[in-house]
Amino acid sequence: MPVPSPYAARLDRIPVQRHEAEVLGGRTAYWVYGPEDAEATVLAVHGFRGEHHGLEPVVAHLPGVRVIMPDLPGFGETAPLPGRVHDIDAYAAWLTEFAGTVAPGAVVLGHSFGSIVASAAVAGGLRTPRLILVNPIGAPALEGPKAVLTRLAILYYALGARLPEGVGTELLRNRVIVRVMSVAMAKTADPELRRFVHDQHDTYFSRFSDREVLSQAFRTSVSHDVREFAPGIEVPTLLVAAQRDDITPIEAERHLATLFPDAELTEIAHVGHLIHYETPAEAAGAIRRFLRPLAVPAP
Numbered sequence: 001m002p003v004p005s006p007y008a009a010r011l012d013r014i015p016v017q018r019h020e021a022e023v024l025g026g027r028t029a030y031w032v033y034g035p036e037d038a039e040a041t042v043l044a045v046h047g048f049r050g051e052h053h054g055l056e057p058v059v060a061h062l063p064g065v066r067v068i069m070p071d072l073p074g075f076g077e078t079a080p081l082p083g084r085v086h087d088i089d090a091y092a093a094w095l096t097e098f099a100g101t102v103a104p105g106a107v108v109l110g111h112s113f114g115s116i117v118a119s120a121a122v123a124g125g126l127r128t129p130r131l132i133l134v135n136p137i138g139a140p141a142l143e144g145p146k147a148v149l150t151r152l153a154i155l156y157y158a159l160g161a162r163l164p165e166g167v168g169t170e171l172l173r174n175r176v177i178v179r180v181m182s183v184a185m186a187k188t189a190d191p192e193l194r195r196f197v198h199d200q201h202d203t204y205f206s207r208f209s210d211r212e213v214l215s216q217a218f219r220t221s222v223s224h225d226v227r228e229f230a231p232g233i234e235v236p237t238l239l240v241a242a243q244r245d246d247i248t249p250i251e252a253e254r255h256l257a258t259l260f261p262d263a264e265l266t267e268i269a270h271v272g273h274l275i276h277y278e279t280p281a282e283a284a285g286a287i288r289r290f291l292r293p294l295a296v297p298a299p
Helices: 008-012 052-060 088-102 113-123 147-162 165-172 175-185 191-204 211-223 250-259 280-294
Strands: 016-023 026-033 041-045 066-070 107-111 131-134 237-242 263-268
Touching (some): 008 052, 026 088, 041 052, 041 088, 041 113, 088 211, 107 280, 113 131, 131 280, 147 211, 165 211, 175 191, 237 250
Parallel strands (some): 041 066, 041 107, 107 131, 131 237, 237 263
Antiparallel strands (some): 016 026
């Protein structure tokens, strides 16, 4: 039985429509939240193994803002890109074409792995007035205090790709392993919120199309970080970082902010890599302030 969302009442007040668009020869599923006549439109890109539902708690705290959220290729309801390896160039090209087709001129937002995709696309020429990165990946995955866990994850995904198909796919979708990942990332002490977080991961964390795409996306996620793209991003950029993030320590996020020509950093205490689930109101508040020059209304 699904665990009720603590943000459901807010989200229910925001209109939403599902659409599809042809991008790079494939069909991308996307959802549009908020009023059509909003002063500001945000194009939001979710993280690795997730899909658009993960960012809904943040959307719930952005009434009056139009938010367009696609599922990344190979995840959720979006099919893999035909004939393409799902590397950073493919994801950046996909986002650039999607933005030009569906959301020209939108503010671009990326969460976690989505921060790498968004940064690569904007550095590569995607036109946007502003860039927002939530839980940005601001340091190499194979360095720092969690390098051992990253190497274990590499082994896990390698096994999933090399074992016989049925066994490998079952390993990658194993609910016990998904729960261990969820428990490791959650920082909240609120039991109801923790149940919601775990239910979200149980429900959506295994909605990948196939193990090959998942393996390609994982290799992309650990082979790149936002630092390599930051110097080439000239638009105003907001980093929303967590002080207890196990994936990118806050010290690395503070350094990352200095690599952009024009960036500001908002730090959120008592949360880790799940800002979008545990502190969406704080994240949305920082986003609204950042978008204020675009006439974003108060909540």
